[in-house]
Amino acid sequence: MKRSVRPVLSVLFLFTAAATLCFKIMISSGGGGDGGDLGYRNIVPVEQKLVPAFNDTLLRFAAVDLAEDSLRQNVEQLVDGDFRGLINGRRRSFLWSGSNRIDIRARSARGVPVNLRSPEFYRLWLVFRRHLQNWWRNHRFQPDVMSDLVNIVKVLKTNVNESDLKYKTCAVVGNSGILLKSDLGGVIDSHEFVIRLNNARTRGFEANVGSKTSLSFVNSNILHLCARREACFCHPYGEKVPIMMYMCQMTHFLDYVVCNTSHNAPLLITDPRFDVLCARIVKYYSASRFVKETGKPLEEWAGSHDGSNFHYSSGMQAVMLALGICEKVSIFGFGKSDLAKHHYHTNQKAELHLHDYEAEYDLYRDLAERPEAVPFVSDKFKFPRVVIHR
Ligand SMILES: *[C@@H]1O[C@H](CO)[C@@H](O)[C@H](O)[C@H]1NC(C)=O
Numbered sequence: 001m002k003r004s005v006r007p008v009l010s011v012l013f014l015f016t017a018a019a020t021l022c023f024k025i026m027i028s029s030g031g032g033g034d035g036g037d038l039g040y041r042n043i044v045p046v047e048q049k050l051v052p053a054f055n056d057t058l059l060r061f062a063a064v065d066l067a068e069d070s071l072r073q074n075v076e077q078l079v080d081g082d083f084r085g086l087i088n089g090r091r092r093s094f095l096w097s098g099s100n101r102i103d104i105r106a107r108s109a110r111g112v113p114v115n116l117r118s119p120e121f122y123r124l125w126l127v128f129r130r131h132l133q134n135w136w137r138n139h140r141f142q143p144d145v146m147s148d149l150v151n152i153v154k155v156l157k158t159n160v161n162e163s164d165l166k167y168k169t170c171a172v173v174g175n176s177g178i179l180l181k182s183d184l185g186g187v188i189d190s191h192e193f194v195i196r197l198n199n200a201r202t203r204g205f206e207a208n209v210g211s212k213t214s215l216s217f218v219n220s221n222i223l224h225l226c227a228r229r230e231a232c233f234c235h236p237y238g239e240k241v242p243i244m245m246y247m248c249q250m251t252h253f254l255d256y257v258v259c260n261t262s263h264n265a266p267l268l269i270t271d272p273r274f275d276v277l278c279a280r281i282v283k284y285y286s287a288s289r290f291v292k293e294t295g296k297p298l299e300e301w302a303g304s305h306d307g308s309n310f311h312y313s314s315g316m317q318a319v320m321l322a323l324g325i326c327e328k329v330s331i332f333g334f335g336k337s338d339l340a341k342h343h344y345h346t347n348q349k350a351e352l353h354l355h356d357y358e359a360e361y362d363l364y365r366d367l368a369e370r371p372e373a374v375p376f377v378s379d380k381f382k383f384p385r386v387v388i389h390r
């Protein structure tokens with residue numbers, strides 16, 4: 001398909017100028033972040049098993065999803081064809097590339113959603129609704145989900161050997177500015193499978209971040225932005241690179257339905273059971289750290305962590321994904337240093353409380369040193385070796 005250069009450049013500009021993320025605010029991507037210094041390199045995991053001692057209070061606390069009710073309400077509205085939630089201030093339409101422009105207005109007097117009168121939209125909506133309902137049905141806690149992740153390899157690889165599915169070595173490349181002085185580009189590219197986050201560009205940074213990309217892991221807001229471009233262009237790493245995203249807004253299923261057909265490489269959505277697991281794990285680490293650091297009661301955690309907007313970062317879920325599909329996981333570009341930029345590819349300075357990078361670093365440290373201390377994951381799952389590069 002012929003494609004003019006302009007949209008491509010604007011997409012790239014979009015991603016370099018702003019890593020635009022969920023919840024309509026600017027937050028940071030990957031694990032780049034405002035974290036503590038991990039202070040060690042290439043830790044070799046400890047082999048002997050320690051008995052995990054999970055704190056029941058924290059487990060119970062982390063199992064509660066503060067966003068559950070509003071999510072349910074949102075899903076119900078959309079399944080009913082009520083798209084009023086899409087109208088953001090004075091914006092009255094939901095835009096896609098080319099002819100896919102849908103005007104979203106309030107329901108008619110008889111309660112029939114006006115937008116559904118267009119046959120084109122109706123067809124789209126039926127598919128959208130099916131995906132949304134499936135997703136919602138599976139949106140529950142399932143500790144064994146880590147062991148199911150390996151099935152993703154069957155979608156990504158063309159010639160699969162069922163008895164030997166996993167990738168031998170994987171690199172998850174966070175977007176922290178610490179990468180800029182690292183010279184690790186060659187090391188990153190030497191991995192069999194390289195995961196990059198939120199379309200952070202590599203051009204111009206190859207020496208430090210490498211240039212190989214096997215999977216582009218994003219949040220759905222990135223695709224939502226791409227959906228306005230011709231043929232949903234969303235491929236800073238090339239059109240053959242598969243994209244996997246987690247859904248941060250239910251309306252983004254529309255973008256998924258619209259964009260899926262124009263993408264040659266797989267466009268995948270994370271298993272909602274995997275989302276729930278990741279959410280619990282990060283909340284556990286965040287709450288645990290909060291109590292230890294502040295001495296305040298757990299009840300005050302939500303107030304200082306954006307409450308129902310609290311979310312794991314893309315980087316955290318990409319690392320968790322790698323655990324399920326790789327035999328060895330190397331983590332690059334996660335962490336902060338006073339001397340380094342927040343992102344290697346942007347000038348973003350501030351962070352929001354929506355992510356708790358410090359808590360996520362605690363998790364990575366456990367993954368490297370004592371994975372059995374990670375809560376909520378079924379005993380059946382065998383963690384691969386994890387190495388953190390700084
Ligand atoms: C579990 O965590 C809660 C909240 O941090 C704390 O009050 C409680 O003492 C902990 N329980 C144990 C047995 O450590």
Ligand SMILES: *[C@@H]1O[C@H](CO)[C@@H](O)[C@H](O)[C@H]1NC(C)=O
Pocket residue numbers: 161162163164
């Ligand atoms: C699949 O992988 C196993 C283990 O590495 C190997 O023994 C077997 O020969 C492979 N099968 C094929 C068809 O490549």
Ligand SMILES: *[C@@H]1O[C@H](CO)[C@@H](O)[C@H](O)[C@H]1NC(C)=O
Pocket residue numbers: 260261
């Ligand atoms: C997305 O597109 C691919 C390739 O055209 C197709 O195989 C797949 O079924 C589509 N997925 C959905 C959920 O529509």
